[in-house]
Amino acid sequence: MTNEKQEELVFTPYITLKNGHRIYARQYGKKVFCFPKKREKTDGSN
Structure with missing residues (x-):
C-alpha cells in the first residue's frame, strides 16, 4: 500500500x-483567493 x-x-x-x-x-485587487488543500492519496494494492 502506497501513501502519496x-x-x-x-x-x-x-x-x-x-x-x-x-x-x-x-x-x-484580486480575482480569486488560492489555497493549498492537502489530501492523501491511498493506493489499495499490496
Whole structure:
C-alpha cells in the first residue's frame, strides 16, 4: 500500500471568516483567493 501526499489548489472568489464576515478577493485587487488543500492519496494494492 502506497501513501502519496498531494496538494490540490482551491480557488475561491471569497472567504468567510469565523465571525461570519465575508471578504471578497476583488476588495484586495484580486480575482480569486488560492489555497493549498492537502489530501492523501491511498493506493489499495499490496
